[in-house]
Amino acid sequence: MNPTLTVQENMLELRVVLADPNPSSYGAGGMLRPVNARRQVLNISFDKLGDALAAIPQDAWPYGxxxxxxxxxxxxxxxxxxxxxxxxxxxxxLTDLGVVAYDPADGNIR
Structure with missing residues (x-):
């Protein structure tokens, strides 16, 4: 799952799910390897968006x-x-940073 942004009036909420470091499919998403343990939610200001996106590991961008x-x-x-x-x-x-914005509400790519 790629990162997602929720835009509020004065800040952004960035949600990232880090990749599972264990390559085995055994137990994936189960009690010993829960997805929520890899989920991060960050509240950031608009001016820190570029830094925040640059800090996300490459494997947290499965769809580019x-x-x-x-x-x-x-x-x-x-x-x-x-x-x-x-x-x-x-x-x-996001456009300036070379990141495509997808709006799931209307299906538009911006």
Missing amino acids: RVVAIEEAHKVPANAMPAIRRSVEKTVDK
């Missing part, structure tokens, strides 16, 4: 340099314009 991006959920209606502007700002930054 593609990030799923979504707007924050359960926010007041009056905050939505600011979040939409933050999404556009984030997509522009």
Whole structure:
């Protein structure tokens, strides 16, 4: 699973699932090798996005340099314009970094 970003008004939530270091399929995802133990959730500022993406190991990008991006959920209606502007700002930054932004809500690649 590639990294995902949830865009909020003043920050980003970056979710990364690190690759399983054990090449054997025995016990994968089970009690001894749970996926959640490799999952990381980071709250970062917009200006640290490039550094955060550069720090992600190559094996955490199984589909190449593609990030799923979504707007924050359960926010007041009056905050939505600011979040939409933050999404556009984030997509522009991802493009500058050579990372493709995929919006699973509408299936668009930006």
